[in-house]
């Protein structure tokens with residue numbers, strides 16, 4: 031088709047289709063039409079009385095002068111023409127018709143290209159020709175009426191495909207439609223006006239006021255009910271009041287904690303602090319120092335920093351004369367209080383949403399008797415709810431860095447104002463500063479206010495000078511020491527034969543204590559000193575007895591920078607922030623790589639966080655790194671045997687099992703297989719919707735015999751009661767991840783087991799792990815008599831999965847073609863639509879029945895207990911003994927299990 035250009039030069043063709051156009055006209059296609067014609071859907075371009083072009087919506091609702099109107103008007107003035115505007119005409123077109131339109135001055139026809147026209151014809155049109163309605167304008171200078179008529183009639187008989195007919199009928203139809211539309215619009219306008227008048231009237235009426243009041247009451251009730259529900263939920267953690275009354279809380283009381291916190295702890299049944307809590311709480315409350323805390327997984331680190339935080343805030347609020355006891359009034363009442371002056375008092379950062387929500391709930395439980403508002407700021411949840419919660423100006427916010435920074439960046443004033451921040455915490459701190467994980471953390475840390483060095487103006491000037499002087503001296507000493515060290519090293523190199531370098535380094539290493547490692551860190555930052563807590567020689571310099579003077583809580587501007595005199599306390603916690611890294615650092619020293627000064631996570635944090643001049647490192651981690659009550663085991667196997675051992679484990683050792691894998695694809699594959707094997711399993715990974723993630727976690731918490739298959743999104747911090755087993759289906763990428771994953775079980779002194787699956791390709795990593803763990807991971811005892819039955823089931827599940835996958839693939843492919851063909855108006859071969867050939871049908875039928883047969887067989891097999899080979903079901907001999915499922919924790923005697931399985935591709939251990 032070649033008419034495109036002509037039509038464009040003489041901008042006549044516009045859209046005016048009213049007929050049932052099915053395909054999406056995309057302008058001209060075909061051999062000769064490289065340029066698209068001037069096409070506008072539902073718009074008609076006509077020439078006005080003064081020669082200007084008028085763009086008219088199909089239904090004549092809007093008229094607008096086009097840009098070229100003036101130019102056209104000028105041209106019309108030069109060469110006056112007689113214009114005959116014809117009315118709507120119905121035309122039928124085919125692929126060659128456009129030339130004719132253009133040549134005969136036809137405007138307002140929406141172009142139907144060859145493709146869409148044909149599609150229409152073969153797809154749904156059943157041989158009918160395409161009809162459209164077009165407005166026809168003929169420009170004539172001397173045509174007589176009769177000539178016009180003949181021209182019109184010649185069109186009627188035109189062999190090129192344009193047939194004009196039923197002009198009058200169409201004209202009427204068009205007019206009717208327009209009129210109807212106008213009426214409808216007018217009616218709607220009237221109705222809206224009436225409604226508005228009525229609304230205005232009602233708004234002033236008593237009835238309306240009452241209705242509004244009722245509605246507010248209703249909302250209030252709803253909110254109270256929600257609050258109630260929340261409280262009830264929190265009460266779930268509580269023990270019976272009678273039992274709570276008998277608890278001896280003297281240890282807690284000795285820490286000078288707020289009575290409301292002790293009340294909360296009593297209700298929770300926490301009679302005494304855990305090891306890390308007993309070290310952190312007095313140190314932070316009495317000295318006000320910043321704390322870096324490390325302790326094994328599940329040892330109560332959250333409350334180790336949570337209790338001092340809540341305590342500090344309560345003290346601050348009491349000092350401000352606020353009532354901090356839990357109000358018996360509904361929260362709604364509290365919300366109505368003027369809280370515009372309030373500022374954020376505590377902020378905790380966590381790496382995952384689930385963990386942030388968990389920490390929030392944990393803090394709420396100890397603060398239940400108080401009026402404190404604690405909320406989580408995480409992505410993926412209701413924005414409205416989060417806004418509402420933030421409007422209530424919560425004292426404590428627990429957030430993920432990404433979401434928090436997003437809100438600060440958007441200009442959230444409350445979240446972005448750290449000037450009154452009394453407490454700042456980072457949970458799972460080593461993860462938070464891992465390279466490239468949370469870019470936002472740096473921006474957040476940069477916003478933390480700088481300290482003014484004196485808490486009370488003028489009070490500590492001399493002391494400060496002394497401190498600074500000491501600092502300079504220390505630095506000089508340090509520089510000298512470094513110089514000496516360097517000289518020594520140079521000497522060593524020169525006298526290689528005289529000194530056994532390795533020997534010397536070993537000796538050197540023995541002398542190096544953890545604290546010296548940290549001193550190096552301080553050098554990087556220019557920090558004064560680090561205290562390691564050892565009870566007696568705790569030094570309290572700038573904050574006596576943890577007292578908080580309300581006068582101190584003011585920000586003031588010094589020079590160009592904003593300083594604050596608020597003493598912010600910082601808490602940095604993780605199970606793996608020290609220990610492993612210290613070892614790594616020592617290794618590095620050994621190998622003389624220390625010159626690279628690659629910072630460990632702990633060093634990175636210290637260099638980024640504006641700590642107090644005194645902070646304490648409290649390290650309660652065990653040498654073994656993992657929790658003391660955890661039994662660790664491994665299964666060495668080939669890659670293709672992992673599914674078998676997983677099924678074996680799940681079947682023989684039922685319970686709450688968390689299976690860790692390294693990829694989402696692996697989760698999907700395992701879920702499909704386990705589903706066929708009738709194992710209840712839920713997924714958890716970062717690609718899931720947040721609500722679904724929380725729902726699955728909830729299922730896993732509530733159900734007894736259940737599997738959660740997760741990526742490392744669940745590796746850190748999650749405190750799910752009653753997790754009995756952790757399976758590392760794939761090797762964790764780092765030793766820290768191994769510690770955290772394993773730590774989802776064996777929490778709070780409870781027992782738990784972890785099983786590490788190792789295939790030959792993972793053996794190198796495994797060897798590196800055992801080096802660092804400094805203990806052997808024993809073999810998991812496997813009763814190999816069960817394995818043939820396990821293999822049979824797994825084999826059938828694979829078969830079914832493969833066939834279902836093939837079937838789905840074929841139908842997915844077909845659907846893909848259909849979808850895409852529709853999207854681009856492509857005509858597919860009829861063959862595509864035709865049902866499959868008889869042979870094909872037959873094949874499909876056979877495959878389907880084979881699949882059903884397989885499923886039925888597997889179901890029948892699964893209905894029986896897993897039996898060891900050689901035991902006959904028929905005679906029932908010893909069945910009970912074999913079918914008794916075991917509890918892994920109770921029966922697993924790893925010490926005795928030396929049942930090493932021979933496995934291809936492994937080195938000798």
Ligand SMILES: Nc1ncnc2c1ncn2[C@@H]1O[C@H](COP(=O)(O)OP(=O)(O)OP(=O)(O)O)[C@@H](O)[C@H]1O
Pocket residue numbers: 299300301302303304307325326327328329330331332333604605746747748749773777778
């Ligand atoms: N003093 C206490 N007495 C009894 N139970 C406690 C006490 N403190 C905390 N717990 C309980 O111990 C469990 C583990 O606590 P938490 O989640 O804080 O451990 P964690 O050390 O942070 O673990 P992870 O390193 O895995 O994050 C929680 O269920 C908590 O309720």
